[in-house]
Amino acid sequence: MAQRAKLKTSARISRSNAQMTCTLNDAQVFKTLETLQDVDPDVDLVFLDGWKGLYNGVLDVLLPKLKRGAIVIGDNINLSEGKEYFARVSASNSGFITTALNRNTTISVFVDQQGEPS
Structure with a gap:
């Protein structure tokens, strides 16, 4: 990665009456992204359902590996950090x-410069 920005991702998880706060530090976040660099090229399906603040970072790493016509599904894009991802993949x-499948989930098809899957 050319430049490492300071990242800190936190989430509050609530089930029943139990609450837990999880924090990923810089090293954990970048280890996750570095692991994705080892993915073989010609990826044809990506399902994003993790830390919403990492969706764009994951997409940055996988974008050069996507086959034209690849499907990328983004889950929980209605949450604040997911909205940044949705704006990115929705830009012309x-x-x-x-397209949004519902208020929480998007499906995107990776296309070539002419806007046609190959």
């Missing part, structure tokens, strides 16, 4: 054709 120059 993103390289994706994106």
Whole structure:
């Protein structure tokens, strides 16, 4: 990675009456992203359902490995950090054709510069 920005991702998880706070530090976040660099090329399906603040970072790492026509599913995009990802893949120059399946989930198809899957 060319430049490492300071990242700290936190989440509050609530089930029943139990609550837990999880924090990923810089080293853990970047280890996750570095692990994805080892993924073989020609990825045809990505399902994003993890730390919403990492969706764009994961996409940055996997983008060069996506086959044209690959499907990328983003879950829980209605949450604040997921909205940044949705704005990115919905932009007209993103390289994706994106639609919301419901208020929480998007499906995007990776396309070439002419906007057609190959």
